[in-house]
Amino acid sequence: MAVMTYREALNLALREEMRRDARVFVMGEEVGLYEGAYKVTQGLLKEFGDKRVVDTPIAESGFTGVGVGAAMLGLRPVVEMMTFNFSILALDQIVNSAAKMLYMSGGQYNIPIVIRGPGGPAAQLAAQHSQSMEVYFYHVPGLKVVRPSTPADAKGLLKSAIRDDNPVIFIEAETLYAVKGEVPEDPDFTIPLGQAVVRREGTDVTVIAYMGMMYRALEVAEELAKEGISVELVDPRTLRPMDTETLIGSVRKTHRAVVIEAGAGFAGMGSEIASEIQEEAFDDLDAPVERVTGENAPMPYARNLELLKTPSKAKIAEAIRKVCYA
């Protein structure tokens, strides 16, 4: 184990996988000479050269298409979105090419591509750069969607994503790059996709949250423990495929659930998880599933309004108390 930042953990995962498999290469805006807008690809150009660390023009649709083509021909591209908000420009390549190629080619072409970069609300990045982009992707059959909350998860899940033979959307977070944590240095350490984790054990209510919301929920859980409410915090880590077994297992234990998501709530991850819970665990519920979501509005630039739009600790605590009838 070594203590490192989330950013360093991602860098280590890329390095290890590029050393392990010569087909793995990195491509994106400023990933080479500039070493990444958020320095995730630091030192890669020096170690692996410009054939495997490719700087591209500012043209998401174009270079994502190049990545899909390279994957069809047997390479394993890791395409960086400087922020995931820019992936909207590449939606056609991701949704219509990467996600459907295996199906439409009758199984002839699988697309082992990873598209990664930061997403979700950060700090005053305003309306166009603060979106929880996962909602655009987990709806699409053929895509796997990962949201790793800790440095260890970032490393273990990125390695699994790179080794996966199908397209994986891997969304990090600007606000988590500097978070430090213990990370296994073993180059064989991976975390399987589709495996949730219980971050904190509790008995009264299951709170489901990932990324920044997971950390916020953790703080709330500690505060509510003083009131005698025991929160179990589950981090899904992979949104698709979803580890419903772990989620439902926890709800069966606590009989109550609160789902938190940073993005606007309509048809969001909270809706999906709430629906899953009532389908699978209806008879175990002692209260309706509560959702705490971002407000239905573009992200304001003003700091005070930004705070109002995202789920606050107070809102999370209120939802937990509500389902606990406390």
Added chain:
Amino acid sequence: MITKVLMPKLSEAMETGKVIKWLKKEGDPVKGGDVIAEIETDKANVEIEAFGSGALRKIIVDAGGQVPVGELIAIIADPADDISAVSAAPQKPAAPAAAPAAPAPAAPGAASTAAPPLPAMETYQSTPATSRVVPMTPSIAPAAAPATRRVKASPLAKKIAAQGGVDLRLVQGSGPGGRIVRRDVEAALSAPRPAPAAAPAPAAAVAAPRPAFVVPPRPGAEFEDMALSPMRAAIAKQMPLSKAPVPHFYVTSEIAMDRAWELRSELNALEGQPRVSVTDMVIKACALALLKNPGVNASFRSDPQGAAIRVHHRAHIGIAVALEQGLITPVLRDVDVKPLSQIAAEWRDLAERARAQKLRVQELSGATFSISNLGMFDVDEFSAIINPPEGAILAVGAVVEKPVVQDGEIRVGRRMKVTLSCDHRVMDGATGARFLQDLKRLLEEPLRLLL
């Protein structure tokens, strides 16, 4: 919006109610479902919930005040609403004491601009189920089953209740809008089970340490007049309404309880089952005998258009519970279809809450038959007064060991005497006798109670 809080009509016989205490102060915010006050009726103390939302703007009847049903006791309104018109309105005449749905009698003063008195239930409910308390009074078709109201409970609460044999209709929900949630069912399940109130064996009674027999000192005054408690007043008023107009007759039977006694011991040796008392077995046996003898499960109905006998197709049995200040008769519903274990659990819960005066109104009305058991006071036999509109009541004595003759030999047996008081307008001696015959058979072949 302005919501008038009226003295709710919480039972058929209730004419006045006393505000015991307000649980909200003037100015406190109130939302629908909040418990705002405790009301003392002739039968029980009842918490009442707010119907409208806003703030408790004005308390008209202070704690301790007693007013007729339908009287304005408080006003709930938004802080911005002008309530002067409402609070200054002349006191409305009390709602009629009869069925709440009946129109108010047109008192001369009521023709003014003041709103006609609302039936209490439209404004208030003591619990979600209370507004369905009155199925016995209105002249509806005899076959009509008591209206049941959907019980709001979380899926988990329903599951636990089903597993534990808890009747959710008897559980008070603590969740939003009265939703029954897990903790409510668990509380009902873990409520301490009182020792069986029914007919303890005389032998056991001897074995238990007996309290010292102390005659209290003689007071100085020659006598004192005690004010009637609301419950005593209700009894004093209701009983002559039974004994005088209802022509009572009595039939008595002695039942061999040996096998029932053994069965009860066996049942109580089973792990994880509620303890079954003799009363529980008598309740179950009565329910079955009532279904077989519908003539006993019947009420006489005087009606200007012509009297009728209402035959009940459900066995809702009231069981008298002695209290310090009188007695109260909680009702076990649909006893005929409930297993003995459930009857035991529900009856225990009802009796316990009866002693704590925490019964809800709908648990006190709607009986089609009653049982009074004085066995625990070593009473051999007695006769009870019918509780109108029911047609009969069974008085149960103690189970005693005594010499009995069997196959020409004298041996020791356990016997229990029961006396059925019958309304002669509804049934005749043979009707009551056949009921007792069936009751005797059920208790003497008690496995039938388990079928």
